[in-house]
Amino acid sequence: MRGDHVSPEKSDPSQDPFRQGTIHYSDDPRDAGWVRQNIPCQTACPAGTNVPAYIRAIAEGQHGQAYEINREANVLPGVLGRICSRPCESACRHGWAGNGDPVGICNLKRSAADMKDASHRITERLYAPTGKRVAVVGAGPAGVAAAYDLSLLGHDVTIFEREEKPGGMLRYGIPEFRLPRSMLEIELHNALRLGVQLRTGIAVGAGKGAMRVSTLLADFDAVLLATGCMAPVYLPLRGVPEGADLTQHCQDVEYGLGFLMDLHRGQNKRVGRRVAVVGAGFTALDCARVARRLGGQEVTIHLRTSEEYIPVTSEELFETKREGIRIKGLRTPVALRTDENGRLTGVEFVQNRLGGWRENGRRLAAPIEGSEFVEACDTLIIAIGQKTVNDFLDMRVEVDRSGNVRVAENGMTSVHGLFAAGDYVHGASTAIEAIGHARKIADKIDTWLVNRKRHRMVRMEPVAAPPREPAHDFIPRQHMPTIPLPERHQLTHEVECGYNRDLAGEEAKRCYLCDLRYQIDVNRCIYCRACIEVAPRNCIKLVCDVEVKPDGTHGPLQETKEWQKVAAIWIDNNECIRCGACFKVCPVHCISITRNHFVTVDG
Amino acid sequence: MNASASSAQGPRRYVIIGNGVAGNQAAELLRERDPDSRITILTNSRLLFYNRYLLPQLFKGHQSWHAFLANPPEYYVQRRIEVRRDCRVVSVDTRNKQVKLAHNEPIGYDALLVATGGRSHLPEDLADCRSLFHHFGTYEAAVTTRKALPDNGTVVMLGGDMIGLDLARTLLAVSCRVILVTHETTFWPHKLTAEERADALAALEKMGIELIDGDARGGVTSVEAGAPGLPARRVVFRQGGDLYGDVVMPFYGLTPLVEFMVGTGTDIERGLLVNTTLRTSDPSIYAAGDVCQIWSEQDHAYRFYYGYKNVRAMGAVAAINMTGGHEHFATTQEETLGRDGQGHIDSPFWACE
Numbered sequence: 017m018r019g020d021h022v023s024p025e026k027s028d029p030s031q032d033p034f035r036q037g038t039i040h041y042s043d044d045p046r047d048a049g050w051v052r053q054n055i056p057c058q059t060a061c062p063a064g065t066n067v068p069a070y071i072r073a074i075a076e077g078q079h080g081q082a083y084e085i086n087r088e089a090n091v092l093p094g095v096l097g098r099i100c101s102r103p104c105e106s107a108c109r110h111g112w113a114g115n116g117d118p119v120g121i122c123n124l125k126r127s128a129a130d131m132k133d134a135s136h137r138i139t140e141r142l143y144a145p146t147g148k149r150v151a152v153v154g155a156g157p158a159g160v161a162a163a164y165d166l167s168l169l170g171h172d173v174t175i176f177e178r179e180e181k182p183g184g185m186l187r188y189g190i191p192e193f194r195l196p197r198s199m200l201e202i203e204l205h206n207a208l209r210l211g212v213q214l215r216t217g218i219a220v221g222a223g224k225g226a227m228r229v230s231t232l233l234a235d236f237d238a239v240l241l242a243t244g245c246m247a248p249v250y251l252p253l254r255g256v257p258e259g260a261d262l263t264q265h266c267q268d269v270e271y272g273l274g275f276l277m278d279l280h281r282g283q284n285k286r287v288g289r290r291v292a293v294v295g296a297g298f299t300a301l302d303c304a305r306v307a308r309r310l311g312g313q314e315v316t317i318h319l320r321t322s323e324e325y326i327p328v329t330s331e332e333l334f335e336t337k338r339e340g341i342r343i344k345g346l347r348t349p350v351a352l353r354t355d356e357n358g359r360l361t362g363v364e365f366v367q368n369r370l371g372g373w374r375e376n377g378r379r380l381a382a383p384i385e386g387s388e389f390v391e392a393c394d395t396l397i398i399a400i401g402q403k404t405v406n407d408f409l410d411m412r413v414e415v416d417r418s419g420n421v422r423v424a425e426n427g428m429t430s431v432h433g434l435f436a437a438g439d440y441v442h443g444a445s446t447a448i449e450a451i452g453h454a455r456k457i458a459d460k461i462d463t464w465l466v467n468r469k470r471h472r473m474v475r476m477e478p479v480a481a482p483p484r485e486p487a488h489d490f491i492p493r494q495h496m497p498t499i500p501l502p503e504r505h506q507l508t509h510e511v512e513c514g515y516n517r518d519l520a521g522e523e524a525k526r527c528y529l530c531d532l533r534y535q536i537d538v539n540r541c542i543y544c545r546a547c548i549e550v551a552p553r554n555c556i557k558l559v560c561d562v563e564v565k566p567d568g569t570h571g572p573l574q575e576t577k578e579w580q581k582v583a584a585i586w587i588d589n590n591e592c593i594r595c596g597a598c599f600k601v602c603p604v605h606c607i608s609i610t611r612n613h614f615v616t617v618d619g
Numbered sequence: 620m621n622a623s624a625s626s627a628q629g630p631r632r633y634v635i636i637g638n639g640v641a642g643n644q645a646a647e648l649l650r651e652r653d654p655d656s657r658i659t660i661l662t663n664s665r666l667l668f669y670n671r672y673l674l675p676q677l678f679k680g681h682q683s684w685h686a687f688l689a690n691p692p693e694y695y696v697q698r699r700i701e702v703r704r705d706c707r708v709v710s711v712d713t714r715n716k717q718v719k720l721a722h723n724e725p726i727g728y729d730a731l732l733v734a735t736g737g738r739s740h741l742p743e744d745l746a747d748c749r750s751l752f753h754h755f756g757t758y759e760a761a762v763t764t765r766k767a768l769p770d771n772g773t774v775v776m777l778g779g780d781m782i783g784l785d786l787a788r789t790l791l792a793v794s795c796r797v798i799l800v801t802h803e804t805t806f807w808p809h810k811l812t813a814e815e816r817a818d819a820l821a822a823l824e825k826m827g828i829e830l831i832d833g834d835a836r837g838g839v840t841s842v843e844a845g846a847p848g849l850p851a852r853r854v855v856f857r858q859g860g861d862l863y864g865d866v867v868m869p870f871y872g873l874t875p876l877v878e879f880m881v882g883t884g885t886d887i888e889r890g891l892l893v894n895t896t897l898r899t900s901d902p903s904i905y906a907a908g909d910v911c912q913i914w915s916e917q918d919h920a921y922r923f924y925y926g927y928k929n930v931r932a933m934g935a936v937a938a939i940n941m942t943g944g945h946e947h948f949a950t951t952q953e954e955t956l957g958r959d960g961q962g963h964i965d966s967p968f969w970a971c972e
Contacts, residue, residue: 113709113710113712113719114709114710114719114721114723322886322887322888322889323889324881324882324887324888334743334746337744338743338744338746339744340744345888345889346888346920346921367919367920369914370886370888370892370900384919386919387919387920500841501744501840502840502857553723
């Protein structure tokens, strides 16, 4: 256990495993707590991607290795490197107040995929065949990620997909100018090539000619539902019956996901000169950018709240505006305006004030009575979200209030052998959330099928010297190059160009490498304060107590300025930016550095 | 000062971010109404409060920055107003009531006034050309632009808001050539009907400004460095064609300077949202000037109010309310674009005391 390292009986440097250069594995909750608390990017990633490790590999020019590190957690790095919602960057220590901008983690992920050698060999750690058969319904990100993991674990997996091609939302819901299909094809192929059977064009449902879920349950040892969240949330409008499909009322109204799916199925879509998009997520932005490319001259996104509170990346927002799309906030659509022929002439809105907060952290808007106004438009695209549908099930499955299927701790629904993952469980989320959840469920299915268990340990590797230079703190965030605006009229021309090797190398240097743990051996420290003197921040503290919470994370340090109360001199890893100044100045070499990350082991 | 210490026993701490008309008006009234308080103005400028309305005068010949100062340094000493210059605010910790500076110094406050104004708006599609533009929003920027402009040189103005048109008058007076590429923001913040706009554009031509219809050319697509032997900048239009100038200046209106407030929990749309008492959604934070959108009962919307009279009035209202008053802001600014005796345009937004 790591705790032994600082205990008095291990104070002899010759006995210190880290000084001896040996790799150490720990199942001490404090070490797991340290990793969760101190590597914010990895903790924020729903798939648990080891971000510092792959960024370090990129800094060393090992793009193939970086790709493989990514692939351990997320089987589609080149795809996610283009379209991820980037929760890791929101958590990045470099973006904390006073530290500058977060590292371009997502752009680096893409660079790993783009710059790996042409002859790069994918590595997979395969388990022996189990003889168990698993059916996965849906070939979207959740279905593919689960199928991949289950196939690695030795199960025979068959995916049933309604559409003609796999990919789900990735293929049918995201425009090609954000996600080139060539990249999607390659990574889907790599994910499914370990014997996963892909049966496309097969609808699973209760309708005529459809494959029944009950049939799948009879034919397979386990069935995983990963059908996503594909039904539009309807917009309540004055004069329209509640829950009515607006596209049936006016031909100039579309639902965002349906609009994109039709387009990517090959339909010839058209929009009017003035396009209003209602919604605040990536789908709304995608619809607006597609509408612009389809000839929309005045494309406006209308928000209930304001730009600050919409769940998209600032880069996407910027590129959207750059393409001439306007964004107007604090308004809710309340009615359609049509002419005598039923064609759309405008949308009536009501002005909003910002209200309180939803449970999910999103901002509420409060309409202001009597503040209605009309914005003229020829096409309305409604992209206010999606919901799950359960009418394809030919059996009763417990659902929650939102209509999302309930799953137990073991990942199973209320039906024996029927599991569910991704957006079908949680409602509309992001690709990385769907992948992260699907991997967890795949693990549970494996446990249920063959009673195999795995658990996580912390691998601690000694590091001889600080690998990072202080000058790296001053490197600005490298911006993603994009194609010029005049070239953005095609739907298939990718907008972002990707980093070149120089940009990727510079951006990778910015990472603080939060997986590095600097520790002071209090038994050897002579309390000379040299480390405190050179610390660039208030990161080394004299403490009288350190609270360790039940989950192994640390509570606030209890600092003291009275020497008689000092119990330890402690590196506050919340403040530490891994500059290594303390390590270099220590006259008695009592500061050690280890590289920490989770590993999954059997048993 | 101990940034996080409560001021329960000490004087009340007022912090003003921004060193313009609103901020200085507020500081003056805060001192009058709370003589024992601590008042700190934070500004990223190296100069004390200067009169931005006089900046066009820089183009009439060299003038020392002293000539632009609205108040001498002694003014602040006498009123015990601390002006922290050349410091950039990066965030506000509303829970601990601290303003964080770029060098990590926290400044504690009991009441905060955000009066940072706005910066010249640059449309996102021109962001790649950012480094090739010349600016006018600050004394330092105006000096840089003046140095880049040769005698009788050519200035290309994009957009043409009233700040730019004010400068254009001076440039014409010193025999510069002014080319205006029109845009929907021409005459901003005036709101003109099509007829009024056509009439005003004709007046600009009469003043000697050369007009290019930006919409007819599909808008400006890029600004480039000029080739050797040609003026320093080239403006390229989306539907073909170009024009050259010694300097190219964007005048597309203002973008409120609120970046450091993002994530604080204080309501923002484009600017900081305030009620008519100029209080934000955080009871300890007020906003005044071009940075705030004020709720208008009449319009049922949050509105920006521009112009010297409005901004000064906002500074006063904020100060009164920060010291326990209950004053409401009401605009008295004239907003009609008029004509002078020569038929040239004349805007109330150009007027200052």
